[in-house]
Amino acid sequence: MTVRTIKENIYSVGVTDWDRQIFDEMLPLPDGTSYNSYLITGSEKTALIDAVDSDFEEEFITNLAKSDATAIDYIIVNHAEQDHSGALGIFIELFPQAKIITSEKGKELLKSMLGIPDFRMQTVSDMEELSLGDKTLRFRITPWVHWPDTMMTYLKEDKILFSCDFFGAHYATSSLFIDDYHLHYILSKRYFAEIMMPFRKKVSEYLDMLKEYDIDIVAPSHGPLCNSPEILFDQYREWSSDDVKNRVIIPYVSMHGSTKKMVLYLTDALIRRGIEVRPYDLGRADSGAIAMDLLDAATIVIATPTVLFGPHPKAANIAFIANILKPKAKFVSIIGSYGWGGKTVTDLQAMTAKLDAEVIEPVYIKGTPAEDNFLALDSLADEILKKHKEKNIA
Numbered sequence: 001m002t003v004r005t006i007k008e009n010i011y012s013v014g015v016t017d018w019d020r021q022i023f024d025e026m027l028p029l030p031d032g033t034s035y036n037s038y039l040i041t042g043s044e045k046t047a048l049i050d051a052v053d054s055d056f057e058e059e060f061i062t063n064l065a066k067s068d069a070t071a072i073d074y075i076i077v078n079h080a081e082q083d084h085s086g087a088l089g090i091f092i093e094l095f096p097q098a099k100i101i102t103s104e105k106g107k108e109l110l111k112s113m114l115g116i117p118d119f120r121m122q123t124v125s126d127m128e129e130l131s132l133g134d135k136t137l138r139f140r141i142t143p144w145v146h147w148p149d150t151m152m153t154y155l156k157e158d159k160i161l162f163s164c165d166f167f168g169a170h171y172a173t174s175s176l177f178i179d180d181y182h183l184h185y186i187l188s189k190r191y192f193a194e195i196m197m198p199f200r201k202k203v204s205e206y207l208d209m210l211k212e213y214d215i216d217i218v219a220p221s222h223g224p225l226c227n228s229p230e231i232l233f234d235q236y237r238e239w240s241s242d243d244v245k246n247r248v249i250i251p252y253v254s255m256h257g258s259t260k261k262m263v264l265y266l267t268d269a270l271i272r273r274g275i276e277v278r279p280y281d282l283g284r285a286d287s288g289a290i291a292m293d294l295l296d297a298a299t300i301v302i303a304t305p306t307v308l309f310g311p312h313p314k315a316a317n318i319a320f321i322a323n324i325l326k327p328k329a330k331f332v333s334i335i336g337s338y339g340w341g342g343k344t345v346t347d348l349q350a351m352t353a354k355l356d357a358e359v360i361e362p363v364y365i366k367g368t369p370a371e372d373n374f375l376a377l378d379s380l381a382d383e384i385l386k387k388h389k390e391k392n393i394a
């Protein structure tokens with residue numbers, strides 16, 4: 001890893017995790033990630049913004065040794081999650097004078113999760129400022145994007161927003177700044193869908209708050225920096241809004257092919273009606289791709305056979321994920337096949353109860369689909385089209 005200059009006396013000292021494939025034991029990372037850390041050398045004091053994952057503490061300490069910093073007075077912990085704070089233990093041993101600056105909640109979490117002693121920490125409140133001499137840090141307490149402790153740090157003189165996970169992307173790249181906006185858009189949307197989607201209201205609130213700031217550079221805690229912040233603001237505005245697309249996603253599982261026949265028929269029926277569709281075979285699909293589609297699809301149709309009186313576990317899993325991610329979908333339905341009986345439809349409806357979506361009458365059939373079942377799927381497609389039109393979903 002190498003130390004790179006962002007602006008005079010402001011350096012990137014974090015690490016790139018090129019090969020990481022999964023995050024939080026559930027989120028696939030197609031393009032690795034980075035754990036960003038920033039060093040700011042003021043005329044009087046030096047501050048570090050965030051540390052890195054504990055797997056990379058050696059590289060991190062090596063980076064600090066390579067930098068100009070002879071002493072570090074403060075380490076700003078914008079977020080206590082271990083991918084940013086894991087290397088704090090070694091850091092506070094090596095820099096015994098350094099004070100940890102964090103939010104009240106951050107202090108509590110650093111203590112309970114990493115055993116950081118009280119005397120090493122100093123809490124800050126919203127709008128509080130810290131002077132480094134010729135540079136001033138302003139802290140904004142921004143809970144729930146995505147933990148209760150999150151804060152952002154604004155470097156006033158250089159107009160840099162250290163935005164923590166906000167505007168982040170799991171994207172390992174040798175470029176300090178975004179060089180491929182198309183790829184960044186996709187990875188940023190994936191990140192938003194997986195991490196920020198449940199907190200859309202908070203995202204909107206903080207976007208409004210940030211309007212007051214003159215920002216030249218956004219420096220997030222994952223992925224490349226951005227020197228055209230309006231692009232990120234526009235994307236977050238779109239993703240956090242209630243707007244959905246004339247699109248249906250059909251996550252499905254089928255053991256012996258009956259449910260799959262229904263899915264393929266419904267897919268064609270929706271296409272014929274001018275609706276975008278994406279069926280996802282849950283045996284193979286990338287859950288991050290489904291999350292991205294969950295973000296702005298108007299309708300979700302879960303398709304599953306009955307297994308041991310309820311939904312197939314893979315369908316139950318996606319219902320659970322949709323329930324906790326709280327997508328914007330306006331409508332939800334269920335299709336599938338059973339052999340002799342069970343509670344699949346009522347179970348799935350209970351599992352998706354937190355979705356703020358109207359239920360469209362399911363098509364749940366016995367055995368392999370016959371002519372009347374296909375007609376029922378046509379009626380479902382008609383109903384979806386009608387509902388989308390009623391809500392002016394173009």
Ligand SMILES: Cc1cc2nc3c(=O)[nH]c(=O)nc-3n(C[C@H](O)[C@H](O)[C@H](O)COP(=O)(O)O)c2cc1C
Pocket residue numbers: 253254255256257258259260304305306307308309310337338339340341342366367368
């Ligand atoms: C392991 C297993 C358990 C099943 N349990 C039930 C059940 O509890 N109730 C039921 O009605 N059908 C049950 N079935 C039958 C399937 O729901 C039925 O065959 C259905 O048509 C399969 O749809 P598919 O072809 O999309 O996999 C079970 C099938 C399997 C393989």
